[in-house]
Amino acid sequence: MTHDEAKLPLGLFRPDQDDPADPLFSEALAQMESNQDLASWFAREKSLDQEMRSAVKEMMPPSSLRDSLLAKNKIIQPSIFSQSRWMAPALAIAAALILLVVMSALIRPHAPGVDPVIAALTQKIPALTDAHNHAKATSGDFAPLRSWLAEHGGASDFQIPKSLQNVGGVACEVTEVEGRKVTILCFDVETGRHPHLYVVETPGSQPDPAAGPVFTEIDGVAVASWQENGKTYFLAERGSMESVRNLL
Amino acid sequence: MDDVFQELVDGFYADVYRFALSLARNPDDACDLTQQVYANTAGRIHQLRDRTKAKSWLFTALYREFLKSKAREKRQPLAEEEEIAKLEAPADGGEQMVSHAELRDALLRLEEPHRVILTLFYMDQISYKEIAAILDIPIGTVMSRLARAKDALRALINPGNINRSGGSDRKNQR
Numbered sequence: 155m156t157h158d159e160a161k162l163p164l165g166l167f168r169p170d171q172d173d174p175a176d177p178l179f180s181e182a183l184a185q186m187e188s189n190q191d192l193a194s195w196f197a198r199e200k201s202l203d204q205e206m207r208s209a210v211k212e213m214m215p216p217s218s219l220r221d222s223l224l225a226k227n228k229i230i231q232p233s234i235f236s237q238s239r240w241m242a243p244a245l246a247i248a249a250a251l252i253l254l255v256v257m258s259a260l261i262r263p264h265a266p267g268v269d270p271v272i273a274a275l276t277q278k279i280p281a282l283t284d285a286h287n288h289a290k291a292t293s294g295d296f297a298p299l300r301s302w303l304a305e306h307g308g309a310s311d312f313q314i315p316k317s318l319q320n321v322g323g324v325a326c327e328v329t330e331v332e333g334r335k336v337t338i339l340c341f342d343v344e345t346g347r348h349p350h351l352y353v354v355e356t357p358g359s360q361p362d363p364a365a366g367p368v369f370t371e372i373d374g375v376a377v378a379s380w381q382e383n384g385k386t387y388f389l390a391e392r393g394s395m396e397s398v399r400n401l402l
Numbered sequence: 403m404d405d406v407f408q409e410l411v412d413g414f415y416a417d418v419y420r421f422a423l424s425l426a427r428n429p430d431d432a433c434d435l436t437q438q439v440y441a442n443t444a445g446r447i448h449q450l451r452d453r454t455k456a457k458s459w460l461f462t463a464l465y466r467e468f469l470k471s472k473a474r475e476k477r478q479p480l481a482e483e484e485e486i487a488k489l490e491a492p493a494d495g496g497e498q499m500v501s502h503a504e505l506r507d508a509l510l511r512l513e514e515p516h517r518v519i520l521t522l523f524y525m526d527q528i529s530y531k532e533i534a535a536i537l538d539i540p541i542g543t544v545m546s547r548l549a550r551a552k553d554a555l556r557a558l559i560n561p562g563n564i565n566r567s568g569g570s571d572r573k574n575q576r
Contacts (some may be wrong), residue, residue, distance in 0.1 A: 162549050171527060178545075203524070206509070206555075209502035210524045215419035219433055223411050223440045347469070348538065393470050 157192060160185045164196050168203070191276075269356060271332045272386060278331065280373040282338065283350045283390045299326055308337035312353040313382055315389065317401045318343075349391040349401055356386045367402060369395055378402060410456055411440065414490050417525055418460050424521035425468045427510050435471070439464045458532040461522070465536055500559055516551035523548055526557040 160182040167170075167179045174183050188194045296314065304310035308328035323342030328335055337353040367389075368379040376395040379388050391398050418439060423432035442463060450459055509517055522533045534541040 162545075165552055166523075166530075166545060166548055168523075171529075176425065202556075205500070205502065206505055207524045208518075209505040209509070210420060210521060212502055213420045213506060215416055215431070215436070216433065219419060220411060220415055221435065222542075224408060226437065226441060231500050307474075344404055379448055392466060397473055 155181055155185060157189065160189075160290075161195065161199075164192070167197055169200065184224065205336070249307060259402055270384075271334045271336075271354060272356065275331045275336055275352060275354060275388070276377075278386060279350075279352065279377060279390050280392075282329075282352070282376045283375050283392055290365065296324070300325060302326070303328060307335045309335075309353045309355060309385060311383075312337065312351075312385060314339075314351065315402050318349070318351070324330070343401075347391065347397075349389060349398065352388040354386050355384060356381065357384045369399065371395065406450075407440075407444055410443065410447075410460065414457050414460055415440070417457065418464055420525065421461055421464055421521055422468070424510065424517050425465070425514070435464060435467060438471075446547065458528065458536055461528075461532075461536045465518075505559070508555055511558055512551065512554055515547060516554050516573075519544065519547050520551045520555060523551075538573050 162185060163179045163182040163324045167174075167183065172179060173188050174180060184194055296319075300310040303326060306328045308326075318341050319341060325340040325342075327338050330336065331337060331354070334354060338355075339351040341349050341351070343349060367378040369376070369378050370378065372390075375390050375392050376398040377388055377390045378401075379386065381387070389398055389401060391401075415436065419432055419436045422435040422439075423429065426432045426435055438459060443460065450456060494520065510518060511517075512520065519533065522528050522536065528536075530541055530544050534544045537544070539547070
């Protein structure tokens with residue numbers, strides 16, 4: 155490690171909270187012990203860090219903010235949490251009914267009845283969309299991704315919405331829901347945006363050609379759903395419905 | 403549940419506000435963001451299984467809320483421009499110490515990815531792993547982005563003062 159290379163980890167090392175034995179920092183810290191120039195640079199760097207930390211700490215919230223946060227919660231709280239015990243099952247039943255309505259909304263334009271795989275997948279979409287840990291294969295090129303997906307039992311002949319066809323970073327995996335394979339593609343659209351495309355085989359479905367995508371929100375996740383060539387697609391993103399619409 | 407909510411407020415609201423200010427760059431929007439995050443949180447406290455992760459849980463919620471509001475306001479010029487204009491008078495400190503106000507101004511003048519990651523870096527007790535989770539980026543990206551953000555910060559601080567805090571080394575490297 156050269157003098158200059160050592161500056162990168164040293165610049166990021168926070169003496170009061172990072173572990174000096176962490177391999178990320180240990181070599182550079184050891185080098186610093188025998189290099190006076192590096193030690194002087196480090197001292198200046200940490201001095202700036204300390205000043206910056208103080209400067210950030212001085213960004214104080216208005217004195218009224220705490221009370222305002224607590225007061226607003228008291229207004230919200232009675233309607234959500236402070237109900238008598240019998241309300242808990244009632245709320246659970248209401249939640250189940252809402253979920254059923256959502257599932258029906260997703261399925262109704264495409265096929266009669268509720269496919270249990272689709273129903274289960276619908277429930278899982280918020281958690282799957284938040285997870286971001288499904289990068290079993292990653293590529294900006296769809297051909298190797300399709301091959302990888304085919305090898306792992308996923309769909310390989312799926313359609314990708316036009317706006318996502320030239321996205322540089324795509325991660326994917328194949329998961330199983332109620333015994334059926336579900337292909338998941340996670341697109342790295344821009345900082346902080348990761349729309350997910352879920353593809354599941356639904357061979358018996360007979361979509362109405364005139365029906366467009368169905369839009370719904372599930373636990374804060376905007377979802378567009380449609381069927382095409384024996385497959386059901388869900389495009390989901392935590393955020394506004396408009397963002398999802400714009401991706402189609 | 404009431405007690406838990408109050409703990410979340412008392413323990414973290416100041417840091418949540420600081421992070422919100424670094425995102426929104428003006429105090430009113432920072433208050434709004436903080437309010438929104440706590441309002442959303444009130445209904446989801448049961449999802450917080452590990453109290454030790456409360457801070458990064460709130461920060462993650464805040465960052466997502468910010469991205470959502472940014473997407474909503476995409477077509478409108480940001481209300482922050484006026485505030486930013488106030489920050490643009492460069493500090494003419496000569497050999498003087500850089501004041502904390504000037505350092506904050508420099509931080510808030512950075513581009514969003516840089517100021518966001520630096521704010522998290524300079525807050526107490528947020529690990530690199532947590533920063534990666536909050537911003538939803540790999541840890542390697544956290545490190546490289548932080549290094550670039552610190553370079554950008556130094557470049558914004560008056561050169562006379564940079565010599566005091568490490569900028570001269572950048573010159574020597576060239």
